[in-house]
Amino acid sequence: MAGQRSYTASILKATIRKLDPREMIHNPVMFVVELGTAVVVWLTLIQKGAADRNYDLLVAIILFLTILFANFAEAFAEARGRAQADFLRRTKSSTRAKLLLPDGTTSWVDAPQLTKGAKVLVEAGDVIPGDGVVIEGVGSVDESAITGESAPVVKAADDGVTGGTVLLSDHLVIEITVNAGETFLDRMIALVEGAERQKTPNEIALSALLGVLTLIFVLVVVTLVPIARYFGPHAANITTMVALLVCLIPTTIGALLSAIGIAGMNRVSLVNVVAKSGRAVEAAGDIDTIILDKTGTITIGNRMATEFLPVPGVTQEELAEASLISSLADTTPEGRSVVELAQDILHIKELPQYEGEAVPFSAHTRMSGIDLADGRKIRKGAVSAIRDIVEDPPAELEQNAERVAKDGGTPLAVEMDGRALGIIRLKDIVKSGLKERFNDFRAMGIRTVMATGDNKITAAVIAQEAGVDDFIAEAKPEDKIALIKKEQSQGKLVAMTGDGTNDAPALAQADVGLAMNSGTMAAKEAGNMIDLDSNPTKLLDVVMVGKQLLITRGALTTFSISNDIAKYFAIIPAMFAAVPELSGLKALNIMGLKTPHGAILSALIFNALIIPALIPFAIRGVKYRAESADAMLARNIFNWGVLGVIIPFIAIWGIDHILGLFGLA
Structure with a gap:
């Protein structure tokens, strides 16, 4: 219960902290909303008429709630990552180690004090204090704290071990291979916490687009001010202009953009994969070619x-x-x-x-x-x-x-x-279910290539049985690199898996390189993702997560922009409804909204409420289906485009009638 209160408190604190303009300026859309809120608050304070003051106050409250909901979406996504990071941090901070001294004795030290090259003795029941290599002994290790897999793993000489795991039996002498702060656990904490998350290229591009759209609408609204003044103060005031601006700029996607990216990183960690950057997750969603080893990936591996x-x-x-x-x-x-x-x-x-x-x-x-x-x-x-x-x-x-x-x-x-x-x-037996998954990739336009050291005849039979699109037989490490470069020279993004030192060059060359946690340090350093379960077929799950991230971002962007159409028909007719010369604009009031103030408040309330309503979609991701880009685009336009226009019309009409019951419309 106390943990739940702490979790809730951290979200609320982050939500309030993000109101700082120095934080908000990184999100240009919501920064404009915050400036608009400040302007309306100032107008409320200097307003003399009671009716106008009440209207300005209501607009200010709704705008403030819009900002809070946007901050809450991002804070909620970050908190989910921090909860996992806190657990990992407790594991790390509570670890002590038996340092082997030159005279053969041991000395207890805190794990963070260990440096690269130090040798430690780990006995049954001890937590392994840092990343290293076994140099003596054989023992069973519980890696569930890192991988989530309950089955213990036997570690012997030359096997790599991860800090934070627990030795269940016997004893091991381990040589530490990284300095404090550079361990796998440290990197994982930084990833899931999301505090230093860098925006991905697509996210940066979309943020720039939203910024440009916001600037355009600012210019449009500024241009409307002298026109409204020409028809007299009854046409529109500054508060209405601010409301118009907030409703027209893409506030929905602007509020949820960071949350979508953070949630995407978290979803990768849920399948027990650590991505070194958001760029790798995003690249997984754009993959054109997947290169898969035959043994252990397409087949069970034990011939x-x-x-x-x-x-x-x-x-x-x-x-x-x-x-x-x-x-x-x-x-x-x-x-x-x-x-x-x-x-x-x-x-x-x-x-x-x-x-x-x-x-x-x-x-x-x-x-x-x-x-x-x-x-x-x-x-x-x-x-x-x-x-x-x-x-x-x-x-x-x-x-x-x-x-x-x-x-x-x-x-x-x-x-x-x-x-x-x-x-x-x-x-060797082909793993069950792979053929169906490869069919899904084919429907998405992703080409699958099997790489194997087998002869061409054997490779052809396995390729046909597994359902891959192509194969390379008698493949050497340099053959994989050559294939990756060939695909990339055609403008394609390539993903592959590997675990050995000989795979490191290809993992580094690939756009998405998934290294196995059980593999060599060279492979882990070369790849931009690490599979904690050491399951090569996890690459298929990573691609699915990447696709879902891109689809979620595209769907909510489509919905946000579509919303503007309904909000336009709510506010523009209301602004000029009282101008006799523009009586023809009444025909645009297709929702039959009762009063100008009611129409504006209804549009603003919908604009605020739609943000928390879409947080579950941003966090869980929009449901993904394996289909072609054209089919995906058509479904996106209908589900999130057409419905993105219809839903606001119905919602704004309903809110307007509810406000009427309280005399606010």
């Missing part, structure tokens, strides 16, 4: 051995035994799956022991294996690599490999002492 295909003259048992021996030292998921499949084929439960020297996989040779003590040498790896070291590769080796590839699997060749034994079929 499993499903079949042994021996060449003529070799039995399945011989191939299974050789595959088993060459995979005993292979701790990868696919290596373990080869061992398990071989055990099933050979009907053995206990793994046999073989003396020899394991040969680890090398990206250069593209194979691994074992050199046995009895002189036998067994290798398994890429078909082309095995073919090069086999003296006389049988045609069936290539035929089986091609058949596996055409079925969407990955062929792995096995040889022993220069003799080809056969093919291991590895199968």
